[in-house]
Amino acid sequence: MAADMANLKTRAVRLRELHHGEMLVLPNVWDAASATVVAEAGFPAVATASAAVSAMLGHPDGEGAPWQEMFAAAGRVARAVPVPVTVDAEAGYGMRPRELVDRLLDIGAVGCNVEDTDHRAGGLADAGAHAQWLAEVRSAADEAGVPLVINARVDTFLPRSGTPxxxxxxxxxxxxxxxxxxxxxxVYPIGVRSKDDIATLVTELPCPVNGNTGEELDLATLRELGVARVSYGPRFYRAAMADLRTSVQQLLT
Structure with a gap:
């Protein structure tokens, strides 16, 4: 167990370092096979996408899948690759901070993406309460001896957040x-589409910022603006399913 924890600590330290060098690009995965493709391509870390994993499991996104199934899938990803793995843990599934940390470490994950949407109430969680929960996650990780990398998603740009x-x-x-x-x-302000908006966020937030590509925001632009990490969410899963749909439909013609 000590050797396992030492390995997890090494991977967590490496994942944190990757947020402070060349921009970290994460083509999010959904199972062991897609994770292997990404790792073998040379990406230094692997991230899951909850929307893709839940769809693969036959459930809706937004904590519609049982956490047991989501963590089992993420565990298979972590076991399949030799690089650090960060898990999209949605809003934490109602877990207490120590339980979340323990379950992440149990499956071999060294990072987590956690959002500030309250799926039970609908809309954004109270910012102060969510910050306190994050502080307890950090404390639990410190107690476990693994510097878990926390990517705090901010959902104000999502229409369902209700933010004007x-x-x-x-x-x-x-x-x-x-x-x-x-x-x-x-910090991950998901859904930012404007170059000016992401530039302001990078300037005003005192930490690495996670961005997304879009019409105004290709990788070169995000890199120029100082974005530290780029996520793709379920984009590659949906592309793979679209290719499968096209291929099987061609069998009928």
Missing amino acids: EPDRVAEAIRRGRLYREAGADC
Whole structure:
């Protein structure tokens, strides 16, 4: 067990380092096979996407899948690759911080993506309460002896958050600063489409920022703006399913 924890600590340290060098690009995966493809391509870390994993398991996104199934799938990913793995843990599945940390470490994960949407109430969670929960996750990881890398997702740019469009940047900054102070390693304002918005967030948030590509935001632009990490969510899963659909339909013609 000590050897396993030492290995997890080494991987966690490496994952954290990857947020402070060349931009970390994470083509998110959904199973052991897709994880192996990404790792063998040369990416230094692997990240799961909850929307892709839940769809693969036959459940809706947004904590619609039982956490046991989600963690089992993530565990298969972690066992399949020799690089650090970070898990999209959605909003934490209602777990207490120590339970979340223990379960992540049990499956071999050294990072987690956690969002501030409250799936039970609908809309955003209270920022202060969520920051306190993140602080307890950080404390639990410290007690376990593994510097778990926390990517704190800020959902103000998602339409379902209910945040008025003019307020989205300011609210993302407010929340992101709280989450950073609570111990998050990286802040992820998901769904930002504007170059100006992501530039402001990178400037105003005192930590690495996770971005997404889009019409205005290719990898070169994100790199130029100082984005530290780039996620793709379920994009590659959906592309793979689209290719499968096209291929099987051709069998009928």
